[in-house]
Amino acid sequence: MANVLIVAEQFGGAVRKATLHAISAGREVARRTGGTLHLAVLGKGIGPVAEELSGYGAEVHAADAAVLEHPLAEAHAPVLVELARAVQASHVGAAATAFGKDLLPRVAALLEAGMATEVLGFGGEGAEVTFRRPMWAGNVLAEVALATPVKVFTVRATEFPAAAKEGKGAVTAAKVSVDAGALRTRYAGFKEVKSARPELTEARIVVAGGRGTKGDFKPVEALADELNAAVGASRAAVDAGWVPNDWQVGQTGKVVAPELYVAAGISGAIQHLAGMKGSKVIVAVNKDPDAPIFQLADYGLVADLFKALPELAEKLKKSR
Amino acid sequence: MPLKILVTAKRVEDPESKIKVKPDGAGIVTDGVNYKMNPFDEIAVEEALRLKERHGGEVIVASIGGEKSATEIRAALAMGADRGILVRHDGPLDPVVVSALLAKVFELEKPDLVILGKQSIDDDQNQAGQYLAARLGLGQATFASKIESLESEAEQKKEPGVKLAADGKSVAVVREVDGGVETLEVSLPAVVTTDLRLNKPRFASLPGIMKAKKKELKELAAAALGVDLAPKVVVKKLSEPPSRKGGVKVQDVEELWKKLHDEAKVV
Structure with missing residues (x-):
């Protein structure tokens, strides 16, 4: 089990750009561990997004269900935990966006994994991957190792190139066994902040x-x-x-x-x-x-x- | 409906202190560094106090660390929290260990709500609240914010940003996410982590500081709580980031324009 699972982020039927940078990071880790890269995407009616993601050459696991319509960490986390186990992932990652930073620690806890946030790059040797990350507001760089069988991380998108499309991965349906009635979190609204200007984190x-x-x-x-x-x-x-x-x-x-x-x-x-x-x-x-x-x-x-x-x-x- | 609220107060380096890495990379230089409560935790304490002022109840402040962490608990008590719990642990801490210890405190106290800073400004991990919610099987609302600005009337009136439902069974939390603002309703007990713009924390008053000295501060030994205290996030080495060399000062806009256009070629 040395495979890598990258959690993609989609919004309004499109893949968030930050995800492409996380895919680059995932490819790098998979090369190091000798494992295979897998992608996960969760939501409702996400067929086209999964299809789009399959262009990055990795198997795409699409969890498509009404209970996943909104990005609730409580509903998403167990699906990813089950998937991480099914694909035998040693590393689970995502971009360090609001979505990734909310969700991945919950996934890590359920996998009894240690986690590194806002990773800037990887160190160590061979399959022993360490994580370079900022501490004290970026005044200090730390190299951390995670002493758990499964390792979870989020990456700072600006530190990794956007992945180029390559090959064609299969799209498979991921198992969703979440009881909507048992959820303790309810989505109560979203106010989009629209701007004609480019997105702050993506602007040239x-x-x-x-x-x-x-x-x-x-x-x-x-x-x-x-x-x-x-x-x-x-x-x-x-x-x-x-x-x-x-x-x-x-x-x-x-x-x-x-x-x-x-x-x-x-x-x-x-x-x-x-x-x-x-x-x-x-x-x-x-x-x-x-x-x-x-x-x-x-x-x-x-x-x-x-x-x-x-x-x-x-x-x-x-x-x- | 009165609320029993558990908040955290981590002892961290003052954000205004200059942080330098030791030559061997094994830690940071602590000489001359001041310590204070994690600023995100101050916001958590303030939010808990506002909820208590609105609905009644009790605010319990917990810290995990060495004996000096009692200072940060006293600071929260001086702001108005009712009593403190210091989980004594002198070794290194990571979010895995912290959340396991907080889960034990939760089981002892059975609060309705746990409010934590979204991250501590030393390791900047942003994980403990989410881990805690997962461990306890509770809902989470991270990065709690306020729609109104910190200059607004609601803030002047010290209204809580976290809203308790009329039936007292859930809270509504506004969160800042990419591209907009989201509202979640979470059943109690729940875990909430605070972002910067949730509130402006109050200063402790002199009577508050005097009263804090008499408030209960219980100590628990981390080793006695049945938790694996070995950190899972192991810091191997610290270093200072490459410094950026400040360049030239330009005389006027004309020169700036030339530099950007001809030299840097970015416009």
Whole structure:
């Protein structure tokens, strides 16, 4: 039993992009253990999603049932436990999204497995896979080993490439023996936050604002739209209620690693840096020349964001 | 309906402290580091206190660790929790061990609700609450949040974000998930883990601190609880992440534009 089971995430009939990065991680672990990669997808009416996933060359186990319509960890976990045992998985993984972070620890507990969260890469030798992961808000990197027969992990999507399609896997129905009536959790609604902008964790460019905006995000948003970028924010801006919660970049918010990250009016608290320091190019615009963000920015501009951002947006417009 | 609520208060390094790895990679430098209650647990304590203020009941705060963890329990008692339980254990902890010990405390106390921080800011694992719910066969609502901002009227009025149903048999919890906000109803007893934007924790008052000294703080020896205390998550080595070299400061937007366009070629 050295097989690898990766739990795919689907939403509204589509595979979440983060899953493709988790598949890459799963392929890497399977190469190390000499095992076979399996994919699991759960939901209701997920035939097309399972078909899509079969293009990644691994057997897809589709758990299709009304009781799995919503992503309730209590309902999903036992299905995955049964499946992990059936395919003799030594490693069970997923992307470290809200879904994965809610569900996988519950699966781990039921499998009596140890777990590593937000894995950045693998270490160790041969089939003895260790997990590299951040601790203390990314100020420390740890190499951890899991001393249980089954090992569970979630991966930070930005640290693994998106898997390319290869081969064709079979799609089989996974067994679902969950008694809906016995569930202690009920799904009571979902409010989608829609945006015309790219998803924060998937965008090529992110423009983020902080306390320096004083609550006026217009220049931040205008520059973002000029760059076809996602908009992010520091915790200070979110806590002040200036922008929605899901814009927060940081240890406790979203971790992003775009090609370009523009931090406007963000001083650079440790917890914010933990969420964006993997970006390829970092630009900081801040009035305070001593702001810590300048210590890691590739290009720092000491300026008023209300002047500098519109000017930069104007340059972009003209360059087209 | 009065609620008996169990909350956790883990002793962790102050998030404002500079964390450095020891040269041999066997741990972090603890000299000059301050300790405090895990910030996510502070939010859990605050939420429990608000629920008690609304519905009546009792708030029991538990911590697992060495004798110094009593400080974090006292801090929660000073905020207003009723009594504390320190599960004494001096060895390394992981979510597997922590959740097994908390399950024992749960069996002893039989609370209606357990509220924990979604993660502790030292190991950042984000697992203990989910493990605990699975071990106890309970429903879980992780990453509890509030729809309203922390500047809203509801927050000013110190309303709990976790809502007890009229029949007292379940709680409704708003959760932040990818792409939106979800609401779950979980039958009691239930396990809830807190995200940052659930509430703003109160500060302990001076009378609160004085009263806390007289509140009950019971000690249990972890070794006597019949739990396998060997960690399953074994930290082999710690290192410092590669540091990013800050680059040039540019004079104006014109220069910034040139750097981005001609040098970095990202726009």
